Amino acid sequence: MPEMRGKGAGRVVVSGEHGARPGPCGPAAGPVLALAAGAAGFEAQVLQLVLMRELLTFFSGLEIVIGATLSVWMAFTAAGAFAAGRIPARNPAARLVIALSAAGVWTAVALAAIRVSRGLLGIESGEEPSLPASVLLSMIAAGPSAAFLGAAFPAAAALLSGLGRFAPGRAFLYEAAGGAFAGAVFTFVMAHLLNPFQSAFLASGLALTAAAAAAGRSFRLGGAAAALFGFLLAVAGPLDRATEKARWRDWNEGYSMEETADSKYGRISVLRYRDQTSFFESGHLAFSIPDMESGAELAGMVMVQHRKPGCVLAIGGGISGLAREILRFPVESLDVVELDPKLVELAMRRLPAEERGIFYKPGVRMHYADGRLFVKRSDPESFDLVLICLPDPSTASLNRFYTREFFEEVGLALRPGGVCAFTLSSAENYLGSELLLRNGTEYHTFLSVFPHVRVVPGDPAIFLGSRDPSYLSLDPDVLADRLLERRPELAGEGGEGRHGWFSPHHYHMRLGSGDPAEVNRQLRTWPAPGSAGEPEGGGPRPLPSFLSGGRDGKDPWDEDVPEAERTLNSDQRPGASLATLLVWARKMGHPLLADALRGLSSLPVAFLALPGLLLLVPALALRAAGRPGGAAGWSAASAVFAVGLAEMVFELSVLYSFQGYYGYVYGEMGFLFAVFMAGLASGSWVSGRWFAERGRPAFVPALLLCCIAGSVCLPWALAAAGSAGSPAIVLSIFSLLTFLSGLPVGLLFPHASASGEGGLGRASSLYAADLAGGIAGALAAAPLLIPCAGLSATLRVFVPAILAAALIAHLASACRTPGREIQPPPPL
């Protein structure tokens, strides 16, 4: 969920009414002060990105963990700003310099701390950290940086206090522009050229230089701090290497780190242990070499499921042995799609020459692309076999390869009689309720596109799908005969592995014991009463037929699929990612979390919308108590909260859809983020211009009603955008929608902060409300609502909250005290 990275990175809480005195350089220094405010936004954004990437290597990368970490970040930013906004700033420039310096230094400390934290937290070598450990580390490591950056913004905006009540809005604009610039620069330049310490020190040094220029009498302080970061920049290289080694010493004790490299998809680490080299991407084990088994077993199971697999497409896994094993069969062409060229480059350097050579054989093509985009762009009927070898659908990005829409695209790319296969973690013997939910969902999603499905049980399970009713088989003898027909050199193979690791005997090993038919039956009949994994009800399972000396009748794949209410996994409703989250929660020993998520997911969506109406309670109570001032304050706060909520849900919805239609979104994240921040900045600019003309009491209710209209219309807009033929047009439309997602807060915040009494305290409250809306939207939408209810319903869930805020705003504007004229701000 890196899509939320911009939230809270740079919000300004400020008021020139008290606490801050006019900027030291006077009105003439406007551009320099603006630059300082923008630089603060720049540093905030870079530090957030650096820390988030580092934390990603620590925890498991699930939506809920990332969402929780981002929420921690936003909460600490809000707390820092809130606290700083209540302390009078005698010298805002000095405060800015101190806050930015402290954030930079702490970020370096945090980077080092994250790398050595596994040992400190008692996490064993190779062990996945739990949710509490991840959240705890986020709070300890990233929290102070966020708080310092939060504290920096009131100071930065106080520099603009010459603008009076319009200072918050103007500072908001500058920092949004700085954040947008940082997002683009980091993604396209810094992530490729600099290590995390260098990025952090450079951003801090640049921000401090700008702050120093704006500081006037604090110039020496700022200059000294900038010089310090210059020095730190020089030692960042050794610091990065030393802490990276310490990380892996803690992580996999005994492994030696050969190399580390950054790509736009994450940090790649190459570790060696005895005769084995392992590749980790963002802290997760990607693959090891030599690996004779994984690719061989998958290729051996799948290549015999098609009559004559001439043209084969492998998405993932190619470099770790799958391509080598596919090419042991007689194929005409093999297209291998890998996402990250850097990872392939590092692996290629370590592969034996013979294995490296297979990628240069005629008919073998390596593509560095998003697999989904590659399939979408493929000509119809291009392949006989499509093999998907990717990690489980634990995130929205990965879930795109397990949806009905993707299987339909694969179906179009397959020739008649073509076969699609993918792997999914499973269990050989018993599918617990969460695993059955996930794998059952996937089985029926697959079945909705390919009417003939077989599952090879085991971990991972191999799902095979075809539209040809006659050829898929799980009979070990049949498969062994087909293998010998295609690879006659294996005849007489006695397990010596002379011609590769796989032999006909492996079919008996994998399919000869246990009961593959029973596993297929469980998945096919899911969620029928009495199926395994249902914890309660339905009575005991019937004894296996072999125990009574009988035999099964029909094979499960020949039986009708029983009627049941099933939700398929789709782009708009990625249920498999929620189910994967449930599996993870159960595995990591968080049964309460698993139960609570499952319980919440079973509640009617309308029920989840009701809490939004609670916004009305304080507003009505304040009115009833005869406190119009308090009611007006609550009105502004609830409006900002609702718009912050809507903005986050819009942004998430757009990004979810975008990656479904366009491909892996990580690479374009910087661009999209810059567009989003541009929306914020534009909104802020328009808001400023609008105020320059006249005040509009109905503005807030009207804006909130526009958000409601957006909630209703966005699903159609997203669908229409996805149906555009050209990827360039898709990108353009989604960019526009991303821009529009950022617009509401940009429009509202300057208005809300400028149109009421209360000074810095009020602005701080609005800032906190904005972040609270973002946190609520991110935590509710990403891990829970979108997977459970789908995009359309998720957008509707938040409508009552926005409606309530609009009603409150309307009531507040209706009883506004006349006589208060809003003066236009100085020109931008």
Place this chain on the structure above:
Amino acid sequence: MRNAGEEGLGSEAGACGGCGAAWKPLGRRGFLKRLAALAAGAAASPAISALMGFARSASASPAGWLEVEFYEKLKNNEILCHVCPFDCHLFDQEMCRCRTRTNLGGKLLTPAWNNPCIIRRDPIEKMPLNHFLPGEEQVSLAVGGCMLRCLYCQNWQQSQSMPQNLKNFACTPEDAVSGVLKQTPEDGAKKCRTIGFTYTEPIAWLEYAKAVGLHAKSRNVRVAMATSMFFKEKALRDACKYVTAFAAALKGWGELFYNKVIGTRDPKEERGDFKAVLKALEVVKEEGVWMEITNLVVPTYNDDMAGVKEMCGWIAKNLGTSVPLHFGRFVPEFKLKNLPRTPVETLDEARKIALDAGIKYVYTSNIAPHTGNNTYCPKCGEKIISRLGFKILSNGLRDGACPKCGEKVPGVWS
């Protein structure tokens, strides 16, 4: 309870204060772990969960529960369980660490009774047992629950659950045994005259295992048990009366490994958990029940060759050189998903050390093909049984002896 219950603080290794040991002083790691657990408690919102009716109680209806054999009643309805070395000290309504046995009103009862979650036919070699009716199959049974917390458990969905939370078969001991007797070879199918307790830890459901085992023995059906050997001596000697063969896990060498990876108590508590495993292995040897030892080689945790050498020396000295030893290959599972597979070089080296230590039958499992899958004659080096994983490719054994030199090969062959 001061003892291990469900997940959370109580399930941490070494938290068995109720059995006499006071809570140990918290170290830095311990403190942070508990802090993390505290955060988890807050984050997981048990109140919300309880409100929504998802909280589960160990004291569900005891209908169909069975009284446990090996336990001691104390005052005030307290109980001391004597099945495994954890010696869980339970107050009323509390559950043992194994997630099965529960103190209900001063009686130790178990719900793990007639409710296996797994029933399937498997090759016997899968236990792994290479010297026990090679080429035959068994009916495998497993019930939910386990007192250990192995970080790499392949069957965590069953082992880390209470039996009543799983979807089970209703299978009495009579059903299981008569089911085995109905397995008649047809069309070249394999013989099946064994019941195997495997996939989860049978010690957690020993009462059911015993009932099935005794019934099997009375009907001349063999019983194989794959176990961690985390037994109390009395319970183990009792089990030896009905078990025909043990696939006994010696998971690593040393208290520290057992504490870090398997979830036994901190070595500082000096409770001797690892020594209890060694003692159990000696007891089986003493009782004369067939046993093969398995050791999963987990990279960086228990693959130090000095430790392997020490372990092999101990086996050769205390259990004899004829006891087969299986080195298993680790694959990333459960909580160790980020630990790569065991390098083949490590397995080869471990096998060589074991052979050098005088152990005659050393196998490599979880990897096929591999030379270590086969049985070789320790005297003349002849390949007697050729295997690919747990599939037998050829069996040259003649009356339990090498076909070339006649050297007797120990095992249960008929």
